[in-house]
Amino acid sequence: MTSPFVPRSKFLYDRVINWFPGHMAKGLRVISERLNSVDLIVEVRDARIPLSSINPNFEATIGRKPRMIVYNKFDLADPTSKAPLLDAFSRYSPHTPVLFTSSNTDAGVRRILNRASQYADKIPMLTVMVVGMPNVGKSSLINSLRRLGVGKGKAAPTGAQPGITRAVVGTIKVLEDPTIYLIDTPGVMVPHIPQPVESLKVAVTGGIRDHLADEQVMVDYLLYRLNQFGNHDYVTQFRVPGGPTNDCNLLLESIARRIGAVVKGGDLDFTMAAKYFLKQYRLGKFGQYTLDDVSPEALERFFSESRDFDKDMSASRRQEKKLAKLQARKEQRERHSKIMTEVV
Template identity: 50%
Template sequence: MITKAFREYKDQDVVFTNANEDLNIKGIIKYLAKRAVATGTASEKELTTTVMVVGMPNVGKSSLINSLRRIGVKKGKAAPTGAIPGITRTVAGTIKVLDSPKVYLIDTPGVMVPHISDPITAIKVALTGAISDHLFDEEVIADYLLFMLNQQQDHSYMTLYNIKEPTDNIHEFLPQVAKYIGALKRGGELNLSAAAQFLIKQYRIGKLGRFTLDDICPESLEIFMTQKAEEGVSRRQQKKADKLEERKRKRVVFQHSQGDSKL
């Protein structure tokens, strides 16, 4: 559904992959080779193309590059990886992932919008790990995660953490998780922060199921893509209007300056 939506509204090729399982990695390499040949004029052995890998923090850009390198040229890890955002801080040069045609990738630091106005969107981004955990209240993130699990009718957490019945109450849920993992502070007090951190990590590594935090039904995708397209047109129109206004202002200033010089 997502692939179809991107092709229809954005005219983009979309491939879902998993660097941990090398899912569709060969397909990406074939696509890069095809694009290199299509845009080059030299023989295949002499062709060289460089691709920049861009995305939000902690989405697996470096892991993807390492998988492409391992499968494409049978060589080991070249890009540093980690479970927290911000591991890649600078552009460190090119990494070869294919010999013929020659394909090089550039690993880049994560790109994030300067401000997320919608609080729910911000929580979703934090839950995926694109924002450093210390910038958000982890219990709030865990509360949203519990809400989403219940929305998905996924109550596997009952079996995982020995909980008797489903609950929407994070204040009841986290103490039970803390007991299950033995998260205690000095004096035997339950460490709810540690329980929230544990729960978030469990989601990120797939222990709580694999599902998106957004509504991806065809109708919702169509509405989203249409809105984005309209927003793009509106921004272009606004920029054009701003430029015209700026030119008009400069013209008025110039005319005034000419009048003053004649005096």
């Protein structure tokens, strides 16, 4: 009698993937410099990883600037994740509008325009800056907003891999009445993601260049999560012998045979097989899944830790202001002393 399949209870992974090229550091500086001319921040996150796609650096940079949070690619996420997230935001950040959208559909995009229009009612022209981690769909969202708002084509470059937008660009008009302009920005990664599996989730959803994370490792993680979700469609799709498996190599071998991924000498190309599997996942071919834990307990823990982070950042900003004042006084004393010396 065949033993029932038992999925792995843990995914053992201890490598932290860090990717912070120079254009991201420069982008973050320019974002900070241009904030004074911005009326509203639209922070785009990936609905598949609603917590892992948050960049704490934005909290420090944006400060108290009015903000709207958009969870994009919701068509690829678990639909039941929306309610607990909205409930958590209503309790912990009640003044921040939270919208769920897919740039492939118009309904959510129209809601963003309508929300932005409410801010624009108070001023003659609204300038909106769009920020977010790499590959959360900022540029695609901007193109959809422009298409719906002013009936024009693409204004921002898009691509499957992160890092397409490499500089803060000029303003893009997305609505005539009221007048709304958008500023696209490069995706900015967290310089250091402390949790290895969290960095892997960012990579799996396309936020980090594939070769930096290792495509086969990402497939192993996806296999682990699909088994956890009870989704064994990969067995029939790729003709995996013996049914559901925890063996990534067996899955990759089956994929390679199925798609004809063969290198010189007749060996199977596991890297090509892994890339194919990742592409299918990112297209939503295996279903709609949210990889972050969005249970009420997990969200409460996350927001509690975020409040602690905000307190730390506030204390840090106060310390910075204090040091700046002390430095200004020192320079003033030095100037005064120099003037007195010249007079004497």
